[in-house]
Amino acid sequence: MHCINLTDEEKKRLYEVASLAIEQGLISGERRIIDLSGYSDTLCQPAATFVTVLKQGELRGCIGVLEAIHSLVQDVSHNAFSAAFEDPRFTALKPDEWPLCALHISVLTQPQLLPVTSEQDLAGKLKVGEDGLILSWRGRRATFLPSVWEQLPNPEDFIGQLKRKAGLDREFWDKDMKAEIYQTTYI
Incomplete structure (x- = not known):
């Protein structure tokens, strides 16, 4: 089992993608469409991810997949939106909560x-x-x-x-x- 090797810049881009997915959801209620042309080959390869939203250190949402189906960047965007707005354990994230939140992204190896x-x-x-x-x-x-x-x-x-x-x-x-x-x- 090997983890995807990500540069610091690629990690930063993934965090930005997750944040933008949630911010767009707060503004429009819709998912962000990801154009892969602006991303590295590494970020475009299929990967399974989980995105966790923490509000003041407490779980506020966590959604992911166990199998690599979509590109890494698309999977992160999709799961960030889902963690913030579709986790059945929580109500949808509200705009006033977002500044109190932190994100954690987990990129999984193949089980x-x-x-x-x-x-x-x-x-x-x-x-x-x-x-x-x-x-x-x-x-x-x-x-x-x-x-x-x-x-x-x-x-x-x-x-x-x-x-x-x-x-x-x-x-x-x-x-x-x-x-x-x-x-x-x-x-």
Whole structure:
């Protein structure tokens, strides 16, 4: 698994793209159309991203995708708008909230299947602070970005809370549980 190598200038451009997507949403309520001709090849390659909006350090929205379908710059723009206005856990961001907000962008590596035989096996294989985790079981699926380790540094708690997010009991485990890991470039 390799993360996309981004220059400082490319990271700055992605942050600007995310900010502009939200600002246009606040003004017009519409998504920004991205013309790729003004961006580097790196920013035009397909990538999966998550954009997190924090208001005074508290989660205000987080939306992303796990598979690289759109260009990096388009994915960031789309997810920034969605995190600010379409996260079902929150009301749409209001103009007076925007100055109190910060953005975090996570560019994901391709998820890799992590063969495990039990929850204990999974806990032992996870790299705390580095691995994002996707758990899937019979149509239920949830992920935690690597940044979630800051709130849940214990692997058992990390896995247990992720199972709850997927709508499963914290103690549940089944031989058909699928675990995938990924890393992120964090902007």
